[in-house]
Amino acid sequence: MVAGRRRAWLVWAGAGMVLVAGCGGRGHASQAEAEGERVGVAAYANVEAVPEQLGLDGTTITVGDPKAAVTVHLMEDPRCPSCEQFERTGGGPVLAAAVVRREVRAQYTMASFLDDRLGGDGSKRAVNALRAALEAGKFTEFHAVLYSNQPPEESDGFTTARLLELAARVPGLRSPAFDSAVKTMKYRAFVKASEEDYEVKGTEEGVGxxxxSAEIDSYPLPSNAVLYDAEAFTELLRASRGEQVS
Structure with a gap:
């Protein structure tokens, strides 16, 4: 993002906002796509066609066109009800549509601190299952299913059995390899590293x-309140692309 555009959306996003604290057919983009011209690039046919991959840092999951003009980096915990609010009724659907249109690419750092705070291991198991879904090329779809069926955060409801049951709702996700990864916590090292990366972004050591939380083109939002307002989040993405906003 160029400096002028960044200043524009920072000013817009900060104005009047109140800080809210919250708790198969797809794969890597081709070389030609990654280096291609942006003019006239068509939207993806649907969410299943959107590429998704694990970043070189080993923890950041990127979804969307690698050449998209804007990058939105989200930090979420599967048990967090505020994340569910963002994903289902706030800016989440807006972000998903912008990714399909190739206007934005989304990045995710999946935290699991709520297990330590509330007890249990549901967040860790869910993050492990999401990593297994990424391996199967189904992270985006499974991510949506998890937040659409999020149990109360205090119930620790993301058990192994429940995660496998929810995975069955994503066509093509269940397989011997996926089921084994979920049952054995195959990606526990990823879960730990992802939580550590989340904590690094906090203002206090060990506290995320x-x-x-979100960053746009590496700049934190002045306020998280915009994440829960679909209309405001739409305007924020427009501003981040340098478009005139109301």
């Missing part, structure tokens, strides 16, 4: 910035 809260979930959901």
């Amino acid at each position: 910035p809260g979930t959901p």
Whole structure:
């Protein structure tokens, strides 16, 4: 993002906002796509066609066109009800649509601190299952299913059996490899590293910035309140692309 555009959306996003603290057919983009011209690039046919991949840092999951003009980096915990609010009724659907249109790419750092705070291991198991879904090319779809069926955070409801049951709702996700990864916590090293990366972004050592939190083109939002307002989040993305906003 160029400096003028960044200043524009920072000013817009900060104005009047109140800080809210919250708790198969797809794969890597082709070389030609990654280096291609942006003019006239068509939207993806649907969410299943959107590429998704694990970043070189080993923890950041990127969804969307690698050449998209804007990057939205989200930090979420699967048990966090504020994340569920963002994903289902706030800016989440807006972000998903912008990713399909190739206007934005989304990045995710999946935290699991609520297990330590509330007890249990549901967040860790869910993050492990999401990593297994990424391996199967189904992270985006499974991510949506988890937040659409999030149990109360205090119930620790993301058990192994429940995660496998929810995975069955994503066509093509269940397989011997996926089921084994979920049952054995195959990606526990990823879960630990992802939580550590989340904590690094906090203002206090060992304490992350809260979930959901977001950065646009590496700049933290002045306020998280915009994440829960679909209309405001739409305007924020427009501003980040340098478009005139109301």
